Every structure is written in structure tokens, then in C-alpha cells.
Amino acid sequence: xxxxxxxxxxxxxxxxxxxxxxxxxAVISGQQPYQPCKTVLPLPALLPxxxxxxxxxxxxLTLATGLEAxxxxxxxxxxxxxxxxxxxxxxxxxHAICEMLASADRQISPTRFHNSVHxxxxxxWGIATGAMTPSSVLCGFDASFGAGLLEALVQxxxxxxxxxxxxxDTPYPEPLHSARPIPDAxxxxxxxxxxxxxxxxxxxxxGLTDADADRLDDAALENLRIAIPAARGxxxxxxxxxxxxxxxxxxxxxxxxxxxxxxAC
Amino acid sequence: xxxxxxxxxxxxxxIGRGLDQTLAALRQRRSxxxxxxxDTVDLATYVGEVPGVDAAQLPAHLADFDCRNxxxxxxxxxxxxxxxxxxxxxxxxxxQRIGVFLGTSTSGILQTELAYRRRDPATGALPAxxxxxxxxxTFSVADFTxxxxxxxxxAVVVSSACSSSAKVFASARRMMASGLIDAAVVxxxxxxxxxxxxxxxxxxxxxxxxxxxxxxxxxxxxxxxxAAFALLERPPEQLDADAVRLLGTGESSDAYHMSSPHPDxxxxxxxxxxxxxxADLQPSDIxxxxxxxxxxxxxxxxxxxxxxxxxxxRTPCSSTKGATGHTLGAAGAVEAVICALALRHxxxxxxxxxxxxxxxxxxxxxxxxxxxxxTYVLSNSFGFGGTNCSLIFARAD
Numbered sequence: 001x002x003x004x005x006x007x008x009x010x011x012x013x014x015x016x017x018x019x020x021x022x023x024x025x026a027v028i029s030g031q032q033p034y035q036p037c038k039t040v041l042p043l044p045a046l047l048p049x050x051x052x053x054x055x056x057x058x059x060x061l062t063l064a065t066g067l068e069a070x071x072x073x074x075x076x077x078x079x080x081x082x083x084x085x086x087x088x089x090x091x092x093x094x095h096a097i098c099e100m101l102a103s104a105d106r107q108i109s110p111t112r113f114h115n116s117v118h119x120x121x122x123x124x125w126g127i128a129t130g131a132m133t134p135s136s137v138l139c140g141f142d143a144s145f146g147a148g149l150l151e152a153l154v155q156x157x158x159x160x161x162x163x164x165x166x167x168x169d170t171p172y173p174e175p176l177h178s179a180r181p182i183p184d185a186x187x188x189x190x191x192x193x194x195x196x197x198x199x200x201x202x203x204x205x206x207g208l209t210d211a212d213a214d215r216l217d218d219a220a221l222e223n224l225r226i227a228i229p230a231a232r233g234x235x236x237x238x239x240x241x242x243x244x245x246x247x248x249x250x251x252x253x254x255x256x257x258x259x260x261x262x263x264a265c
Numbered sequence: 266x267x268x269x270x271x272x273x274x275x276x277x278x279x280i281g282r283g284l285d286q287t288l289a290a291l292r293q294r295r296s297x298x299x300x301x302x303x304d305t306v307d308l309a310t311y312v313g314e315v316p317g318v319d320a321a322q323l324p325a326h327l328a329d330f331d332c333r334n335x336x337x338x339x340x341x342x343x344x345x346x347x348x349x350x351x352x353x354x355x356x357x358x359x360x361q362r363i364g365v366f367l368g369t370s371t372s373g374i375l376q377t378e379l380a381y382r383r384r385d386p387a388t389g390a391l392p393a394x395x396x397x398x399x400x401x402x403t404f405s406v407a408d409f410t411x412x413x414x415x416x417x418x419x420a421v422v423v424s425s426a427c428s429s430s431a432k433v434f435a436s437a438r439r440m441m442a443s444g445l446i447d448a449a450v451v452x453x454x455x456x457x458x459x460x461x462x463x464x465x466x467x468x469x470x471x472x473x474x475x476x477x478x479x480x481x482x483x484x485x486x487x488x489x490x491x492a493a494f495a496l497l498e499r500p501p502e503q504l505d506a507d508a509v510r511l512l513g514t515g516e517s518s519d520a521y522h523m524s525s526p527h528p529d530x531x532x533x534x535x536x537x538x539x540x541x542x543x544a545d546l547q548p549s550d551i552x553x554x555x556x557x558x559x560x561x562x563x564x565x566x567x568x569x570x571x572x573x574x575x576x577x578x579r580t581p582c583s584s585t586k587g588a589t590g591h592t593l594g595a596a597g598a599v600e601a602v603i604c605a606l607a608l609r610h611x612x613x614x615x616x617x618x619x620x621x622x623x624x625x626x627x628x629x630x631x632x633x634x635x636x637x638x639x640t641y642v643l644s645n646s647f648g649f650g651g652t653n654c655s656l657i658f659a660r661a662d
Contacts, residue, residue: 002444078520088402094374101459102381106307113464114524114649117370118403118424123650126520132532134516135652136436137425139403147421150445151436158442175390176377179397208361208419208445255417256361 003207004153007200007265008240009162010073012065012189015039015231016224020068027221028234029241034220039185046128054111055124056090057170057185062121063128065189066166073191073199077129080191081155081163082122085138085148087229088180089118091172098176121168144169145188145232146252153206156192165190167230186228188237200265202240209259213251225251236260266438266543268510268659270500273350275341276602278491278589279313283344288606291614294634296588298475298487298618303457304375308466311475313489313590314457315340323409330409332373332400334456338409341454341492350496351414351450358447365420366437367407368429368453370594370648372422373400375458406454418446424594426648427557429453430493431597434656435514437497452494453598461488461593468524470561476591478558478584478616479565479630481623486559489590493598495605506662509605512546512641515539519651525563526647530571533557536653537575537643544657546641548576551657553613555600555644558584559591568645569626576628583631587617597646601656604642608660611638 011021017036018024026032041060043052046067062084070077088094093115100108114120119137126135136155140147145167152165168187172180193200214235216222225231232251239248239262250258275283279297280290290297298311321336342348354363380395399405407422419440423432430453437449465471465486472485500510517535519527526533541548554576557568565584572582585603592599607613613635622630644656 004443004445087404094377097460097464098374098377098381101378101463102384106459106463108460108463108467110464110468110524113460113467116460116464117426117649119426119648119650119652120523122425122518122652123523126518126651127522130520132518132520132535134435135425135518136423136432136516137652139422139424140420141398141402141404141408143404143420147419150419150440151421154436154439154443154445158439175384176397179391179395180402253411253417253420256419 003205004157005203005205006153006156006192006194007196008190008202008204009193009197009199010069010191011240012068014061014065015186016184025241028238034218036220041185044128047124056093056115058086058090058121058168059124061168061170061185061187062125062166065187066164069189069191070164075191078131080131081133081161082125082135083148083152083163083165084122084135085144085167087139087141087144087169090115090120091170091176095173095176142229143253144229146250146258152192156194160194162191162193165192167233169228169230183227186230188230188233196265202265203263205261207259209249209257210255211249211257211259213257214248266513268500268512269438269441269497270504271495271509271511271605272498273347274495274602274605275345275347276491276493276599277315277341277344278592278599279315279489280588288610290588291612294615294617296475296617298590306459306462308462309473310471311487312457313487315490327409327412329396329399330405332376334373334406334454335409337456337490337492338406338454341494342413347494354448354496355414360415361417362447363416364418364437364440364446364449365407365411365416366423366433366449366451367410368423368433368594368597369403369406369455370424370426370429371455371458371460372403373405374460376400378459410450425652426650427593427596428646428648428652428654429594429597431646431654431656432516434511435516435654438514449497450494451497453595454492455592455594456490472560475618476560476587477618478560478586479622479626480619481621483560483562483565485561487590489592491589491592491595491599493595493602495601504661507609508661509608510659510661512659513540513544513657515543515655517653521651524649526567528567530567532651532653533568533571533647534574536655537571540643540655540657551580551641551643552639553607553642554580554582555604555642556582556584557645557647558586560586565626569628573627578627579629581613581629581631583614583616585614587619597654600644604644604658607642608639608658611636613639
């Protein structure tokens, strides 16, 4: 099996009952009980006031998780290529546009329109951090976490660069929520590096497999993993949190999954 | 990078289905733009609509994917023997060793726009026949493509607005270089929908006429739709002289504004320079630039500055959006195929609709087709959110 190796230098995490990586690490490694509660998205301090106020859930989520991971790694966000992977864009905004387009007055606002692109969060990320580096913006429906992790790993391995992965999902309001029932906002960010360094938390080696994806022992966390595409990365985070060598299988496409070997640094 | 071979490619847009019609339209300088008669749209604008999209019937087992975007994808995949080429590649490399990398901006959102007209008056619910996953969701066109071919390798949609299907070449390049796959189906599909038509109208970026890139009087884009695909493989030891190779990809972000390019084209310059560096070429090596050239005042001004700074004022260039319209998430792939035709047939396509080139834009903008040997070409694709991608293609000889 062909495999890709990288070092994890920083982790960002935000989701229902998981308020950041130190908190989430304690929960997913079993040191603290998991108590689900609605995700609280912080206002992005780095954005100018007007953009900050209007920023959607995806923008807030990616800035919160991405910056947590990058600060933990002691790096400058402007220096890192980024990979954004999400199963959908800004759900509230999409609903508002579809509602207006079905009404007698179709004059949607310019801001609504430019916020409707799947790469809106990546655009605001650039404005907030000043990063002129390449940004890959991906979607794989339920396979979005795996697609993002593969793209990030391949960048690290082939282009010999550090890179930040931002895997995030946010809910749609009704009526789209019934068609795509993502329950809450959830995001994982990882800083990946090609070489070992002082800040490395773990080495990961990832390849394709047809084995079944690992489940989480805690029923509520397992529900989260299944309900939100970005949360399919939780078994990887659990492996990093436990700080011991292990193999995990992450969900990806219907017949193809990712086998990851995790070695603590 | 190790060059990659575009072993097969095809494009379907308002100027034609497949390569023969596309090449003929370019040679005859025929535009596919016409006054907008799409759906119930009441905007005074021109669009590049592909005739017959809604008559396309997806294979029965893929009926859940039925929407305008996937119908257009299906039309595109079945032109020029592209589907046979993919099946031959599967026989050669195996279904798990071929990746799918497709660009789209709006995917099948038209399906949701239409469903919102049929909401239950009491509950507000969407109609029972609406399927989000296989139509609206941004991944649906890649999912459709992998199911159509039975591919089980890595698959993804790149959705960074109008750079989407240029950036798929960069993602595929990396994954092929990593050794994870041996071939890649790359491309872009975007189809007409109300979100983009009313959205660009709201931004004041849509022309009431057929768009006039680089014209002094340019006043906005014309939206088009298209499906374009290429099969990327590692080149064999011997390639035909007119075989087309991908030599370089350059990517950057503006970090400037959500819907306006950096006024000096700084991000665009980084992308072009990045592609030249990867291809190990000098600016003077490039015979033709297929511009992003949307015909908005700001894009063309910023892009011309960036081109001028990297290449000077003598490199022949044009935007083919006067022919196809701006096909948004499909534009990178459509223009990659036009570049491949330029290389194969020695044709530098003129920009259409442009009557009076803007004297403030200091580039060699082509108003007439040129027939000449073409060895290296560069294609630009830029998008909302300040996303930039440049690609360099070359003949094998």
C-alpha cells in the first residue's frame, strides 16, 4: 500500500461540547465525560468590524479552529498554504438566497451572493490573516474530511511544505435541514509538516484501505462522528490525544477509507 | 514537476459539443452568446447556454443524480470518446488508481432553486422528490462521474468559484506525484442557475450585451455553462509531436477582497510566476496567454497589469469568454481544452466582441486569429475570494 507521512504540529477543535483542543483532547481520550451542548462560535477578532459582524458560521468556525492550530504550532498563518474542506457552504445564506429567488422579488444582495461561494471562508481567511499562499477549497459530501486530509498530506509530501487543513461543517436551516440534517457546527484544524520538529505532536502515515472505519466507544461522540462529515476525523484526533502508537481507519468514500498509523512524537 | 500527458480531452459549451465543433467555432470566430431566455429569468443579459442539456438522459441506475449540472456533465463525458478513454485507463491502471478531480461553483443548486418554488404551503417542506446529496451538494458532479465509471480512487470537487477547474489540475498533479494514483479525470462543470445570474446582476458585474473583454467600453460578464474534461496520465517514453502536456501550475490568494481582485494584480502575478517556475520556463517562452478576461472593468485592468509585469507587452493574449461566456467553475477546464487545441492546431484564438481595445491595458490583445506554430501556452483563472491559478501547457515536440 502506498502511504503518505506527515507530522502534526498543531490541532484546532470546536464543536458541540468540545470548546477547543485541550478541552476536546481530555474528552475524546476519556479523561473527561462528554457533555454535548450547542457549539458557540466566537466572533473573529482578525476581521475588520463590518466583515466581523456579517461573518457567517463557516467563517467564524474556520478562523477559530485554524488559528488555534497555528498558534499551538507557533507558526504565522500568512506563511501557510491552506486546505479547506466542507460538505457545504454557508447554509443560512444559501437558504436566504433560495427563498428570495423563489419569491416575486429576486434582487438578492451583493454580499449574500459573494458569501454564497464554497470558498467564502477561504476568502475571509486570506483577508484576516494576509495569507497570499495557495488555498485548496474542497467538497466530498460525507467524504469531505478524508478528501481534505489527503489533499493536505499530498501537499506536504509532494511540495515539501507545511500546510493547514480546515475541515468544517455548519448546519442548514429548514427546509434544507431536513434534506441534509447536519445538527451543529463542527470543525477540526490540523497543521501538518513534512519534517519532525520540536513542536511535532505525532507522526501520521496514511494510505487507502477497504477496511471498515473505526467507531468511537462513547455513544454520544460516535453519534457526532456519524452526523457531521468533519467529525469523521475524530478517531484521528483520539489517536493523537492518547499519545501512543496505533492504527486507525477513518471514513472516506463508500468503498474506500483511509488507514492511518499514528506514532506519538 | 514531471510533465503530465493530457491523453484525452473534450469540451462542451455554447460554442459546440466536443472538440470538432469547438475548434470550428474558434476558427470561424463564432460566439455562443445570445440574449438570455433561461428558465424564468427576467434580466437583460446575454448567456452562453448549451442547447439540449435538459434532453440528456442519465443512465437509469444514476437517476438520483438527475439535474441540469449532471446532465451537462454527462453530455461532456460522452463526447470525443472520452468515456471510452477512461474505461481503457481503468483496464490499464485499475479503478482504485484513478482519481476524480472536478471543479464546479454552483453544482446542481438549480434543483434547490426549483424545489423552493414547490415548498409545502403549510409546512414549508421541500417536495419529496428533492434529493440534496446527488444534485445540490457541491460534490455531486464528482460523485456522479465516479459512479458512472465505477471508479473507487480518491475523488473530490474543488470549489473555489471561477478558479475551480484550473485548480483541479494542481490537485491532480500533486496526487499523481505522490504515487497514490496513476491517472486522473480532471475537469469542470457549471450550469446556468438563478443564483449566479441574479447574483452577478446584484453586484453590477453583468453586461447587458455580449461581454467584451479588454474593450475600452467593457461593462461586465456574460455567464455561460460548460463541461470540459481531461484525462491526465504519466507520459509514455514516446509521445506524438502534437500531444499536449501539463508543465506547470501556479496558485495564490489575493488576501484582499471577497469580490474584487487586487487592483495591481498581485495575486495573479504570483500565480503566473509560480507556473513559470514550476515549468522551468522564462516569460519569453510563452507563445500565447488565455486570459481570465471576464470583461469586468476591474478584472481586466488588474489582470493586464499582472500580465504586463510578468511578460511585458508583447506576448499574444486573448480571452475566449467573448465566445463561451464566463463558465465560472468550468472556465479553467474549458480554457485548458482551448489551450490544448491552440497547441495541437497552431491557432491563437482572437477575443470576440471587442471592438476597441482599452488603450490603458498594455498587452498584445488579439483581435484576429493567428495561425502559427504554438509550443507553450499559459491559461489564467481567477475567482471570488481572491483565488488565482495559472496553468502552463506544451506540445510534446
